[in-house]
Amino acid sequence: MNNTIEAEVVVVGGGPAGIAAAIAAGRQGVKTVLIERYGFVGGMSTAAMVYPWMTFHTDSGEQVIKGIAQEIVDRLQERGGSPGHLRDTVGFVHTLTPYHPEIYQVVAADMLREAGVKLLLHSFVDEVVVKDHLIEGVYVTNKSGRSLVRAQTFVDTSGDADVAHLSGAETLQGREGDNQAQPMTMKFRMRGVDLAKVKDYMIEHPEEFYKKTPIAELPHLPLTGVSGFYSQWKKANVPINRDQVLFFTGPADDEVLINCTRVQGLDATSAEDLTEAEQEGRRQVLMMAEFLQRDVPGFERASISVVAPQIGIRESRRIVGHYLLSKEDVVAGRKFSDVIARSGYPIDIHDPSGKGVTAAFISGDGAYDIPYGCLLSRNVRNLLAAGRCISTSHEALATTRLTPSCMATGQAAGTAAALAVLTKVDPADVAIAKLQEELRKEKAAI
Structure with missing residues (x-):
């Protein structure tokens, strides 16, 4: 491997958000690299066996997450890797989506390759080069040694906001007051x-x-x-x-x-x-x-x-963005003019210290909007986040962290990162109407 890899968009973390982000960016025709620390993609869905995917729908059965996420489900169904969306017999949500993790790994890798994404496995980002609030590149360490991966735009889908943290971007951790996070679970x-x-x-x-x-x-x-x-x-x-x-x-x-x-x-x-x-x-x-x-x-x-190969992590670090999604936004089913994803999953807080789970359900039409401002780092200009580390409160994270929501924010972040490259602007200056148009073209439900 050369000591420098040149790209236009770099996505760090090959979980559900990172897979969707890299596919979305690659489909826009920009040179995209996806960096993943394990020898396989899938993140919490494979490495931590988080299963099934919950949920693509509202309580009334309206599908509010489509796009690349639904494409993955369709491809899995074709391969015998999922029965599709089934009723949730726990009764917590309307549907859940079982999937075969080994088939998911192959389907995701196929879709990345078809989108022209360069996948770099067994690679860990351990340093971020920043100048004037812009990331110039990330250093990865792997079997080949150490390499610099350079790009114009970066998407943090590490789950733990690792790129944001290493770049000096503002981050938050856990709940207000004591920074305690939701518990981890070994599945x-x-x-x-x-x-x-x-x-x-x-x-x-x-x-x-x-x-x-x-x-x-x-x-x-x-x-x-x-x-x-x-x-x-x-x-x-x-x-x-x-x-x-x-x-x-x-x-x-x-x-x-x-x-x-x-x-x-x-x-x-x-x-x-x-x-x-x-x-x-x-x-x-x-x-x-x-x-x-x-x-x-x-x-x-x-x-x-x-x-599971590793323990499942519900919550760690998250970015401070241009907007912080709140519990009130979720429960009210709030709509935003810069919507880039929607979700119908209720707030579901596994108590950081007690025995229980605290739930808060969504009013209105049963879905809330996730605005573009939640994906934009407040102080690092060319950094977007998707998945578990977007800008939310501790309470709102208890719904945005769910896999289908992560896939939806991943598709939005990857699309926005590519548009920023193509139009030569910072992600914050990407035209919202254009971003929404591209997402709808790729069948996102916004």
Whole structure:
């Protein structure tokens, strides 16, 4: 590898937001490089097994996230990698979208290649070169040594706002007051689960499950998610600070993804805290599996089939942007003239220190707008963010962090980054009408 790689748009972080951003930029015809630290793309959807994707729709069933995100689902369906959008049998949202992570990795890589994106795997950004509030390049370290990747516009889809942090851009972390973030979760899958038995138990014991679970419809719906088993959980007294069992079915018909471990009080941007979190998460996986096998109907013959390569991170750093999306904006279903994405996912705060989850639902038509100002760094002129590290409050992040929303903000950031290059302006000066026109051309629902 040469010591310098020349590009026009650089996207850092190959998760759902970064994949969408790089595809969007590449399709605009600009020279795009996507940098990813693992040997595969997918980010939290693959490395941390965050599953399923929730949600593309409002509570009334209107699809508010389309574009590249929907294209990915379509391509997965063609490959047998997703059944598409199904009803959420937890009842928290209208739909969820199961997907096969190994097929997703291949589909995403195919789409990146088709868009002309240069993908750089096993590469970690460890330095950002800034002059006069402009990023000139990022240094990556990998097996080939150290290289400078230069471009006109940069998109931070690292999840942890790493590029923003290294560039000196303003960032925030956690909730106001104590900077505590939502807990981390080590996800794992079990095979050999008798899902018919789980469903029968739910129909016979509705009081044991989340109040919005559509029990009456269960006989006619495929089981996609389960939240409850309250009495079993309470009686077992497992030392994990949460108040219910939560799992989702698939991809196989005897398989579930368990979202129950909870690692609190640690900072996902600290190497020492992350080291502790990874080990604690794996300890909790074994405790959780033992409890399920012993106490939960349908899990008697189940066993752990895979544990995520890394712990799942809900919240860490985020940029301070031209606009900070608030809880009030989300709950009111607020509309913005510079809308670049929409979402119908409610606020869903896993308590940073307590047992519970705090939810706040969206009024109006059931969707809120994400404005372009949330993607623009306030003090680094050629830096955009997408995915988990856009400019929001701690509360609003509890909805924008969800995968379909990350895909939607990724598509917008990648499109804007390319337009900034093509029109030779800073991202903040990209014509909103032109950006929205390009997004609609690519079937984004705005």
